[in-house]
Amino acid sequence: MQPTSSAHEHIYLGADHDRNTRRTLWVVLLTAAMMAAEIIAGYLTGSMALLADGFHMATHAGALAISVGAYVFARRHARDTRFSFGTGKVGDLAGFASALALAGVSIGIGAESLWRLARPTAVQFGEAIAIAAIGLAVNIASALLLARHGHGHAHHGDEHAHQHSHGGDHRHADDGHDNNLRSAYIHVLADALTSVLAIGALLAGLYLGWTWLDPLMGVVGAAVIARWSYSLLRETSAVLLDVTDDRLARRIRHALDGDGTRIDDLHVWRIGPAAHAAIVSVSAPARVSQTALREKLAAIAELKHLTLEHRIA
Incomplete structure (x- = not known):
């Protein structure tokens, strides 16, 4: 049994914590369904493009699952006295892990794109455009699920105001910047960005013969994702290292x-x-x-x- 205390609770979860948990879980389910459909279709049709995109979606589904796990863990252990200042920073830990995953994705995309620039390969434009369009639709739906519409209200179970003998006091306010939700959102945006760039490049290749544009857009997408990853790493690491605000x-x-x-x-x-x-x-x-x-x-x-x-x- 986890240790608990009713005298001095340290619950510093965001006011939208439970709602953000549900949002992120829906995105995981949506991403996993798309992943499974692409992998199954890839095996049935023998399409390597479908298989590749399906396994790419698997990496994002895994990263998003980390976000859901962090929300669940933080809520479940919110009153666990082993955590001196509560579990409010668990989301930042998950965000840091997701940022590392994003960095890995950007390196993989960049390396593959540079390889294809040096050694162009044949592209099935029609099939690839269809896959990218479906992926973009899924990412737009996911982004809408994760989009924030205000800060919500404090949960009654988290509201408390008391003073310690050493001069401490606790006050509960609206939700702030949630790095766990932000990391999930960036994963969705990264997927959406690669889909948009891919569609534009594939259309140019199909109608203008610019086959070189596809791998070039891959390099551009990798650079943008790397920038997002660096920003998230910098912010979450500052929180984890207790950098002075x-x-x-x-x-x-x-x-x-x-x-x-x-x-x-x-x-x-x-x-x-x-x-x-x-x-x-x-x-x-x-x-x-x-x-x-x-x-x-x-x-x-x-x-x-x-x-x-x-x-x-």
Whole structure:
């Protein structure tokens, strides 16, 4: 049995956590169905193009399944006291893994495209265009499922507001930037991009004879996907390594400025979508109480877990 505690819960899941779980699960099922259909059709018709695209879809289905698993794990262990600051960062871990998978996809696409540029091969334009069109339709449907329509509302089970004896307080607000959902969305966009570029290049090859454009668009697509992968890796790794949120740190410094208060030490890091923790050590005159200092920080909605150390200057 997992350890639980009702005294001091640290639940920092996004307000749309459960809805995003369902959205991503539907995308996994849609992608898996398309994958299975292409592989079966490929074997029945002997089409290598169908088989190749089917196994390509399998890599995306696997990456998307990681996103679903992260949502389920984070919810299931939300009250597990083994996680000091809750499971709000599990989505960032899944996003990091997905970014690595995207990087691998971009390398594979780029290498194959460069090989085909050097050694052109015959292309069955009609069949390839049909496959790319079907894939694009699936990706558009998936993108619509993952598209965000507002931030939703907090779940009653996650709402809590209490103060610890060391000066900490917890506040629940709307959902913030969900890197797990973002990673799933980027996988869908990457597939859609390759489909669009492929359709354009195949049409040019079919009607204009520009067979070289197909592998060239593969190189372009690989470069764009690599850029998306790098952006996602940079953002998720910063969260996993508890990099200081400079913007929030400046807001904390600004809020505590005045009344002779001096910040001696400050640590600010993200613990979930729209949820940050801070450890603040200040020196202030005796007339400035710890309660007054916490009230100054109350307007910072992203600050969900605050540890405040107050020394008399």
